[in-house]
Amino acid sequence: MSNQLPVINLMGPTASGKTALACELYEQGKFELISVDSALVYRDMDIGTAKPTKAELEQYPHHLIDIISPLEVYSAANFVEDAGALIDDMHSRGKIPILVGGTMLYFKALLEGLSSNLPSADYAVREVIEAKGGAEGWEAVYAELCAVDPLAGQKFKVSDKQRIIRALEVYKLTGKPITQLQAEQPKNLPYRYTFHNYALMPDRLELHKRIEKRLEIMWEIGFLNEVEELMIKYDLDGNLPSMRSVGYRQAVEFLRNSDKSIVNRKEMEDKALFATRQLAKRQYTWLRSLQEAHKFTTYFTIKQAQEDLRNCYG
Known part of the structure; x- marks a missing residue:
């Protein structure tokens, strides 16, 4: 395998325009x-x-899209294994991989490797932790972790629910703090x-406008119908990772637990918008954390990125 070809990581928060930029680069053929x-x-x-449409995916094929059902689990370790095999194959054929997306945990795992021997997710244990959070409040769960x-x-705040759940899950499964296990275990650096x-x-304000527009279009083209069809086709559990995706959780709750009135629908749409903005905020935080440890080029406008990347790889 060639060590000379690069791996391009194109990161950004939701609705930042990274997919369109990656597709533009793809047209160069390399x-x-x-x-x-x-x-x-x-x-x-x-x-x-x-998700890019079928027509868009035919024109701009993406690996690691549509690979599992909503009932299955896909971890950062799965991603590193799959992405590594794809990168090696692309390099062997003289191609340059562009990894594009907003799941910063996956990028971090690829850039830094994963701690070995940490236990896999146990959804029964997670359900107990989440039930405590619902019954006693997340301050009580955070106090248990402390x-x-x-x-x-x-390291964590009360609002870091997923990280708190994972840390408590590891402790309940191993009897050891996750910070101790992470310190003891070697990482497989790529x-x-x-x-x-x-x-x-x-800019945050510009991004919020894009997010709001994206969600407006999402509702208009039938997102609720999509969720209803998912609920019919699959035996969906609210604790499944797939249903934790922003928008889906709020839509499932609306369809299952409300009278579907206009007032409740508006409340659900507002919740989805807020959750998407919070996702973008977390993505900014993850990016800044990664930038502290790795060399990055940052663009604040799409035009700036287009011009620079064309010069770099044109």
């Missing part, structure tokens, strides 16, 4: 695209994930790759 998105892996989840893993308590990291980070 690239192949790998999706880095924890929601696009699921079949039949199209509108709510802003008691068993003070270092994790210092030294054989030369990463070129690019971040699209538009």
Whole structure:
């Protein structure tokens, strides 16, 4: 395998324009695209994930889209294994991989490797933790974490629900703090790759406008119908990772637990909009964290990125 060809990581928050940019680069003929998105892996989840259309995917093929059902689980470890095999294959054929998406955990795992021997997710354990959060409040769950893993308590905030759940899950499964296990375990660093990291980070106000427009279109073209069909086709559980995707959780709750009135629908749409903005906020935070550890080129406008990347790889 060649060590000379780069791996291009094109990161950005939702609705930042990164997919359109990757597709533009693809047209040059020397690239192949790998999706880095924890929601696009699921079949039949199209509108709510802003998945490229079938026509777009025929014109701009993306690897790691539509690879599992919404009932299955896809982890960062799965992604690193699959992406690594794809990158090696592309390099062997003289192609340059472009990894494009907004799931920063996947990018982090690819850039830094994964701690080995940490237990896999246990959804029964997670359900108990989430039930406590619902019954007693997340302050109580956070206090439990601080008691068993003070270092994790210092690193996390009460609002970091997924990280708190994972840390408590690991402790309940192993009897050891996750911070201790992470410190003890070696990481498998992918030294054989030369990463070129690019971040699209538009102005927050501009991004919020794009998000709002995207969601308006999503409702107009039938997102609720898509979720209803998913609920019929699959025996969906609200704790499934697929249903934690922004928009889907709010839509499922609306369809299952409301009278579907105009007032309740508006409330659901507002919740989905807020959740999407919060996702973008977390993505900005992840990007800044990655930028502290790795070399990055950051673009604040699509035009700036287009001009620079054309010069770099044109």
